[in-house]
Amino acid sequence: MNNKNKQMEQITPNIQEVVIQAQDGKLGAFTQLYEFFFLEIYRYTFAKIGNIQDAEDLTQEIFLKVIKSINKYREKGTPFSSWLFRIARNTIIDHLRKQQKNMNNVPIENISELKSDNNLEKSAILALNIKEMKEQMDNLSELQKEVLILRFFGQLSLEETSKVISRNVNATKNIQHSALASLRKKISKFN
DSSP, X not given: OOHHHHHHHHHSSOHHHHHHHHHTTOHHHHHHHHHHHHHHHHHHHHHHHOOHHXXXXXXXXXXXXXXXXXXXXXXXXXXXXXXXXXXHHHHHHHHHHHHTOOGGGOOHHXXXXXXXXXXXXXXXXXXXXXXXXXXXXXXSOHHHHHHHIIIXXXXXXXXXXXXXXXXXXXXXXXXXXXHHHHHHHHHHHHO
């Protein structure tokens, strides 16, 4: 169990219990889920979209979809966070299709708004200058970008990330490793 998951367990009651309460229609449970996951979903959405207003709107849309479909969630080995990020991912994909945008349009100056004092500073990617990171990420495959964004902006574990992208943990780890290796190689050439 990584530090994030340990912190999550200490900060909040069992997420599964809160989900069950939400499925029973308890408004307070929805509020708890929203407050607990909002920042991670917003960061992930913003990293994919790059526009503050769209990220805020989409984050609200994502949580509305969660409220409407909470009764469809069944644990069955899939953490709630993976299910939630799957909804977020699909909502973002739909939005990008409608807007005919792609990840190359993320304004680099907006990404700095995502910095916080928690685990983001620990990631190797954010040790880079934000502009360099964006330029180097443009050269990665869409799947590599997705894994890095989920891991470092969404702060998901490897297991959670693997469920969101429908890959096994080893494949996800390999994708992350190759993406980071590619970034390191490009950065070392750049410097």
